[in-house]
């Protein structure tokens with residue numbers, strides 16, 4: 519699957535989530551109602567992205583903006599839904615923007631959620647956007663709902679419930695992996711752990727890769743990472759570890775590591791780590807040479823020359 523398909527599935531997730539929320543909250547007796555519900559729900563689902571990217575127009579992805587964004591859509595929708603109160607139409611539109619768009623984006627990538635009070639971009643990073651485990655059930659729910667005369671809301675409600683359960687599972691899995699990483703890879707200096715979806719633009723539609731995580735531990739002297747699997751079962755299978763003998767100054771901007779050192783700082787590809795007489799040792803490779811470093815004082819390393 520290529521990058522465009524990912525983007526298409528990502529956008530479709532917003533569309534179908536927005537439409538599902540609208541379907542559950544507003545009446546759909548006539549065909550006119552049905553078309554209005556689905557199209558306005560879909561519109562609310564992608565509304566923030568229609569106002570430009572979050573980088574150029576950060577306000578479009580702020581949690582304070584949906585009531586205003588949804589106002590215009592609600593005004594038009596109210597002209598069609600004559601029997602429903604404006605408050606209910608507006609409230610549903612806000613819900614579709616908030617949950618169908620902002621919540622989903624926040625689970626996947628950085629968004630300036632608190633703009634303009636705080637310009638920081640926040641992200642939970644629990645899912646890969648475009649995940650079919652989210653949009654396929656919603657699509658089935660709406661399709662079944664369209665075919666049912668009796669209780670058309672039920673299949674969509676069940677699909678939304680499924681999505682909520684699935685997202686809860688993913689967030690819990692992330693938390694479990696975080697604690698497993700913390701226990702399995704103790705770091706003697708101040709460190710920062712990142713657990714995020716193991717995203718590559720290369721896995722297929724039917725793949726367990728959508729469920730998998732990777733991890734990264736960043737500290738002054740170490741940078742290590744690897745695959746974590748669905749619940750941490752892959753920890754220790756595929757990983758990499760870089761060691762910086764002189765240490766690096768680490769800065770975090772919006773939760774992203776920003777190295778403050780020059781790119782050609784000497785580093786080793788770690789082969790082995792051990793402790794001897796209370797001292798830590800690191801053996802690693804750089805420029806086809808093997809080096810051994812010993813921690814002589816806390817966070818101070820010296821090369822051991824034989």
Ligand SMILES: [Zn+2]
Nearest residue numbers: 566567579623
């Ligand atoms: Zn967006």
Ligand SMILES: [Zn+2]
Nearest residue numbers: 528532622623
């Ligand atoms: Zn999005």
